[in-house]
Amino acid sequence: MSENKFSYRKHVWQQFKKNKPALFAFRFISVMAVIALCASILANEKPLYCKYKGDTYFPAFREYAVDMGIVKWPKELLNISWKTEEYESVVWAPVPYGSTEFDYMNDRYKSPMDEQDVKSTRWHHWLGTDEQGRDVLSGVIHGTQTAFVVGIVSVGITLLIGIFLGAVAGYYGDHDLQISRVRFWINFIFLPMAFFYGFQVRSYSISDAFAESAYSGFVQIFLSFLVFLLVMFILNVLIWPLKKISFLGTKVAFPIDLIINRIIEVVVSVPGLILIMAVVAVIAKPSVFVVMILIGLMGWTGIARFVRAEMLRVKKMEFMEAAKAFGYSDFRSIVKHALPNCMTPVFIAAAFGIAGAILTESTLSFLGIGVAPEDVTWGSLLNAGRSNQNAHWLILTPGIAIFIVVTFFNLIGEGLTDALDPRQKK
């Protein structure tokens, strides 16, 4: 039996392979993902390998570890200017420039074709420089990294929220979430209290963390959310005995579907770009990290709708009735049985979502909204090209990069549509 076993994954992959443009896009995007992953090795002002004062270092590789906070720079490497040091032996990165490194010898928009003030062709700026002498090729490579991180993080958030809310709304509808009267009212009344312990008591930890960095700020918000859930949980445990009283214990339907649909309507009704602009205006230190989280928080409505619609369909199927008959918990029914059958539109929406997130982020950084000076994105490179009409190399390459990534993710989305959902194909 096992030899001829029909594998859904294999089948989808075979279907996907039939779509030539999508397959090409998939391969190309894989290559770009590798570039994004290796950005600091491909383009770096620090050498890949060097022998310096008798010791051997791998500074470009070490940078990854430092960025992740695993190790720190050794003292002797902390304040050295990499380019001017004397090394016993050294191997430079393929593009020997950092994305935020200023090459003062070649500033003020050096074209790739111009005569450049460099030691040899090895140090040529192959895609030119911008006003401050930053290497455009290095910027494009590091921008690839930013774009992929933006796409993955924001779509990840989108998926988490969208799948959860969509599944809950679709599975329970307005009538199937039965909770006892006392639980309904107690939860309703004490929601502000949980909010108080989660967010108000911790408000200064949150704002201090945000002042430090956006990352630790979001960590604190997440912790607050956990506190919030904990308080709600404790409350629900405490009121359990009250359910024994018949009046309080009567089950009432909680209109979860209605509520989630209202939330979706609110989020959908404000144009994403404007909402992000409004929120970014309040944040003291905006950065690409903040922007990608905001994009994720705003983009989940589509996925929630898809999952909800699929859930409504799947819920009526026989295997779900079987699951109920077996006495499986709601959680198990949803996660193990219903959700896997709802994922088709989610994959498709995720592919399109990555394209959309990258586009939104590059639009914002093109407008100069929500980018910190140290962030290098395709949009900010393009914006730098706007101030000099003759610096076409600053406009063309980042633009082509954005175009390729967006088109190819869209193509992958199309290919997935054909492969996963043949009904759509007419």
Next chain:
Amino acid sequence: MLKYLLKRILFFVPTIWIISLLTFSLSVNSPGDPVDIMLNTAGESGQNADKQAKQKEYDAMREKLHLNLPVFYFDISSLAEPDTLYKIPKKLHRENLDRLVSMYGNWPLVSAYYHQIEGTEKKVDQISAPDSLKDELIKARLLISELYYKYDEVVLREKHKKISEALHKINPSFDYDHSLLVSYDDMVLHLATWKNYLPSFHWNGYQNQYHIWLTNLFKGDFGTSYYHKRSVLDLISERIMPTIVYSFLSIIIAFLVSIPLGVSAAVTRGTKKEKVITILLFILYSLPSFWIGTLLINYFTNPIFFDWFPSTGLKDFDDQAGFFERLSNYVDHMVLPLFCYTYSSFAFISRQMRGSMIQTLNQDYIRTAWAKGLSERKIYWKHALRNSLLPLITLMSSVFPSLIAGSVVIEYLFTLPGMGLLAYESEVSKDYPVIYIIMLFSAALTLIGYLVADILYAIVDPRISYGKK
């Protein structure tokens, strides 16, 4: 039908209300003291003489902006936080006091410390020093004014020490600093942090900032711009025309181009020609409009390449220009922005059109029409087209929000004085009232778009029943 409409409008109200809450909470949390910004006194530290006048001016403006009222109908705060904190005039002082309360939990002592700072400041303002010690006096005054914004114990102790040093240099018998120190120690030693962990609820009544803000919105008073110092409503009504004209034109153009494209794609589906068109449209759809706009400006408004179009603005004719001159000037300025607005919706709309047309062409009545021997033209453009236009109504409502967002980029690129550029400018100049009103405005417009689409649907398509399923 009427019941459906009523229900639909009823749902509209809570949504817009929640958005108004969201907008308001953003505006309350925006950085900076609105009063200072409105008075252009941010960052100034006044001299003795006009200090009182400044304070009066400040209070008047504060009252005018209704910032002397509590924020919302009710407060949920900790037991430690006083419900009268909003009465402290300066926003930065208020924030610092709130911080101190959260650290020490004992409001009466925190408040005593605050008054002690005020008292010391007043006293030190009155003393005079010989010329040789003028610098010390200025230093002491500066240090005291900094006390309002500091909460860290180490920093504060350091400052207190420096203040006493400076004051004692002027006159060793001064003891203002002593009472300050005593009240500070009092506050630090009598900890009541437990109060921070007990919630308290306080009802503020209708006289609050949100209530006034909301009622003012209904009255048409959208607040005052920080940057322009003018009514936001005036600003928006000045800027809305170009956006409306451009959006309207671009919707019309987009539909005029995409409907025939979609129909012909559906009719010729499967052929090579159709595939090429589909791929081209797909590429168009993926091209970011800000990049295309930049390229167009770079190559078509640039004397080095092609100087065919003006790059910015709505018009550049003088008053003597004749009608046709004006018209051609307007059109000249419109070509590039309109192209940027529309090209991406070509692909989007024509794809939808193609899909719905194919669906219609598979219907029985189309087969009947063929059997009747109707002409191809009549079948496609009369019988099929009409019924496949229905889904476009929904599309129209979703094109609306994307146009508003798109206008930010395109108006920024071509410097068109519309709403989008206004949004961008206020973002850059941190003109919060304008940003939030634009956000509220675009949300309301989008919701109205959805509402109109639903109603149109109900009118156009009698098959849709809106009763209980």
